[in-house]
Amino acid sequence: MTRFNPHGWTGAEKTVTTDMNREQAITEAFVSLTDTLADDVDPLTLLRRLVEHCVRLTGMDAAGVMLVNARGRLQSVVVTEERVEITEIFQTQVSEGPCIDAYTTGRPVHADDLAADADRWPVFTPLARAAGFSAAHSFPLQLRSQTIGALNLLARNPAPVPPEDARLLQALAGTATTSVLTWSREPLRPYDIVTRTQAALSAKAVLDTAAGMLAASAHITPAEGAQRLRTYAIIHHQRPADVAEDLVRRHLTPQAVLAPTP
Template sequence: MTRYTPDRRAGAEKTVTTHMNREQAITEAFVSLTDTVADDVDPLTLLRRLVDHCVSLTAMDAAGVMLVSARGRLQSAVVTEERVEITEMFQAQADEGPCVDAYNAGEPVHADDLAQTDRWPVFTPLARAAGFQAAHSYPLRLREQTIGALNLLARTPTPIPPQDGRLLQALAGTATTSVVTWSREPLRPYDIVTRTQAALSSKGVLDIATGMLAATAQITPVEAGQRLRAYARVHRQRPADIADALVRRALTPQAVLTPRP
């Protein structure tokens, strides 16, 4: 039997530890994306975990997910920062960009350096003005159906190494399956579109609720979203349910914004 002996040369032990930490982080990412039985988990929660993992495990600076609506148009579902949602609005309005192409072709789309491409005459200058110099996208597919696209952005020209590309595709595939099948009810063919649309509807309610919190506390929508999700975690409820309660006035903004004693 071969016994493992750690290399004590300068830097070697740190490299091994870093590798082990990354492997553990990857494992935990996949576990979190398959957690569909907890009462406080919904499709948007799973997609938020996806984009957060994509940023933490790769060289990408920001990420988002666009889902296709019942009308066949891509809409922003979750983002890691507000500027990502701006780039997704550009893509939806102009019907061009990496997410649009990835969704239509069902294949990954890469622009390592936006300054070197003329592929998207409307999207590219707007994305660069938002501070991004690289854009990548992976389709979100379940069986033979594409339900959206993963949006990945970097502030400097940045390619995606093959190993990271495989990881991103695996994360996207796992999240897509979880989002569509998270309900305990059996999945029927037409349920894929129904559940995708339900996630987009939840996003609309969340936007209204975070706007209410932001106006009440005079904070940014991003901060408001963080406060809403924190409240949901403490009370073991889904963020979508908290947002719905706020919009229906069954819960006050002050109740969500006031720290728990």
């Protein structure tokens, strides 16, 4: 039986929910999202697990998470594929789309068929469809009634979210949000929510810089650079954010990260 890999899912594991009991898969998803004590886990790792689980356990094809920055604007943090990040960035630029609405209202937003929502989001909808997506759903990320971002889900074909999946997605999002904000060993105070959200965004910026360094060194895409960084972190039992920090501060060379694994 294919087992859960706490560091993420590989292509060979894409059929996991058809090979194992769904209840077991859901249980393992929640366990992975509460694993905040491991030495190689950081907030970005938890959010990446969230989007991967959301795709694996539902009929959605892609997912991403956006967090609100210090200026009150949503910023893409993790995605399952680059096309999702494009749609998320565009939503922030034009201030419309399911993620924007979910964050603003604090309620889930559903578009089962984007072709029927051209009037709802006249600028976002054509871009999402051009990127190959025909349905979009978003759930707010909340803790203590404070919304810090949104979970974005996309499907290539028109697709509703069944009620049982909606409940699961909300539960996964809530668990991940709590884990991200309480990841630090220090007790969480009300004003720490903003501070820790910004820390996650700062870590994303450093990771992007480090991925760019790897991409330039190996003549690969930034997405491939980010994957190589995460692979290095897993092998060496380090947090991806720490590896990225070492790269940016020149404490670690791109060649060391890019070297073939023994």
